[in-house]
Amino acid sequence: MKNIAVIGTGYVGLVTGVCLSEIGHKVTCVDIDKQKVKLLKNGVSPIYEPGLQELIEKNIKKGNLYFTNNYNEAFQDVEVIYIAVGTPQSESGSVNLQYVEEAAKTIAHFINHSTVIVIKSTVPVGTNEKVLEIFQNNISSDIKIDVVSNPEFLREGSAIYDSFHGDRIIIGSDNKNAAKIIEEINKPFQVPILITDTRSAEMxxxxxxxxxxxxxxxxxxxxxxxxxxxxxxxxxxxxxxxxxxxxxxxxxxxxxxxxxxxxxxxxxxxxxxxxxxxxxxxxxxxxxxxxxQRTKLVKKAKERFGTLRGKQFTILGLAFKPNTDDMREAASIELAKELINEGGKVKAYDPIAIDNAKKILNSSIHFTDSIESAVKGADAVFIATEWKEIIEFPLQRYKELMSSPIIFDGRNCYSIEEMKNLPIEYYSIGRPSINQFLYK
The missing domain is CATH 1.10.1040.10 (N-(1-d-carboxylethyl)-l-norvaline Dehydrogenase; domain 2)
Structure with a gap:
């Protein structure tokens, strides 16, 4: 068992810390967001990810998992520190390393013993060398710091599963001893481990x-x-x-x-x-x-209706994929904006992501708490996320609830053969339209 600290309790940091505690390590997750840490100390996950909440509660009770805002507390007797902070995109499209560099400087300020630093954040090739240089310039020479690249390959919605059933764990280091330490930490996952040089791991x-x-x-x-x-x-x-x-x-x-x-x-x-x-x-x-592709459904709708002005539309699914509340770069964002720009009125439903969607989407969108209330009276429905709840919604209910049962399916949720037998106009991606112009 190793004493590990994880800087950052965003998606990657939290999942990483929780899963490391699950395989027996003592993990302290540190974050500057006091409200988030307060929630986590109470066993409440600030993000939606299947299985995460249960593992947080379990490992807090076991004494393997801790949360704090205090760096002195987090780094006491720590052997390995993971940096798992955000690396947002700058206006030019390049990676903004501000938070990674700040994390490195914070470690340099508080650490008083030799430690291995693991870069979990997604960073451009050469970043690990820059981080090592920060330590060399900001700590005393008698403290040895090694920096290891350990990129994550987690899929939102199945990140816990991926942690224990991944295809590979990549460890990049130019120091064999440091790489060996991180290899030993990860062995209990029983996932194949590939050790490379640092730059190759980043790439x-x-x-x-x-x-x-x-x-x-x-x-x-x-x-x-x-x-x-x-x-x-x-x-x-x-x-x-x-x-x-x-x-x-x-x-x-x-x-x-x-x-x-x-x-x-x-x-x-x-x-x-x-x-x-x-x-x-x-x-x-x-x-x-x-x-x-993001505006493909709007183009199809314009071809079908001629004008979208004054029409009542429904968007089913808002998150960028099922089983997450993440709205970052979700296709629903552009879809909703385009429908409104064309003069349409929009209702929307998502099982999990509505709170996050409200922070991003136009305030004129009406959010509902059920599929039924979302599709009632709609001139057309747009499926943007293939949630199981949406796929399993009885198709005959569209006929019963909508003004005109017309579906624009952005995720090809239904088979063509199935839709041929229903009184529904159905438009999908890369497949023939079904019952085209049935409702004029």
Whole structure:
């Protein structure tokens, strides 16, 4: 068991700290947000993530997990410190390292013994070296600090599962002893561990996310062509994904990716490439396709209605993906804004993300507490997030509740064969329209 401190109780920091405590380490999570720490001390998670709340409560009771605003308290007898603070995108698209650098300076100010520092935040190649330089310039020479890169590969909505069933754990260090310490910490996860040099570890994170984003944009580009040719993107994706060299994951057409990673990391990698004089045109196209997908449903609606002015619309699902309350770069944001700009009236429903959505979306949007109240009287429904609750909502209820049962499905939740047997106009992504113009 190691004594570990984690700086930052955002999504990555909190999940990391809680899961490390679950495998037996003594973990203290430190954050400057006093209200957040107060909640966590009481066993309340400030973010929604399946299974997280239960693990917080469990490990507080076991005495493995602590929360504090006090750095002296957090760093007492600590052997390893994880930096898991935000790395937001600057206006130029580059990564803002302000919080990482501030965390390093804070550690340098408070630490009084040799320690291994782990960078968990997603950072550009070379950042670990810059952080080490901060320590070298701000602590006495008799305190030895090693810096290790340990990027996260957590999917929101399944982060706890991913922590214990991941494909690999990446440890990047130019010091074998430091890498060995972090390897020993992570062994109880029983996930394959790959040790690399520091710069390669930093690059693996960006390359992985960029490749997955590319797969999503690729299949969405194919979906555009399928619509023009009368092919079905579901069958095309299935056929392509059967090729073991390609695989079926991330080949589901829709209205684009969102969240805290793919949009930010793809743009960051483009900036990194430009800085070294190697423009990444392929990745630029990935972003362009994704941006087009976000307004795809509005384009379909305009083709169907002619004008959207005065129409009553419903958006089902607001979070960027199911099983999270994260609204960062969610497709629903652009969808809602476009519908309002076109003169439409908008109601919206999400099982979890409404509070976060209210902070971002136009105040003229009416948020409801059920699917029924959201779709009642609507001229059309737009599905933006494939929550299980939304997928399992009885399709005949649309006919009963809506002014005109017209669905624009941005996540291809239903099969074409199923929709053919229902009195519903159905428009999806990369597939033939069903019952087109049934309600005029």
């Amino acid at each position: 693996i994170k960006y390359a992985s996310n960029a490749f997955l984003a590319m797969k999503i944009s690729f299949i969405n580009g194919i979906a555009e062509i399928c619509e023009k040719l009368g092919a079905n993107i579901e069958e095309v994706s299935n056929g392509v994904g059967k090729d073991k060299r390609i695989g079926s994951q991330f080949l589901k057409a829709g209205i684009g990716y969102g969240g805290s990673c793919f949009p930010k990391d793809t743009l960051a990698l483009i900036n990194i490439a430009n800085e070294v004089g190697e423009p990444f045109n392929l990745l630029t196209s990935v972003i362009d396709i994704n941006n087009r």
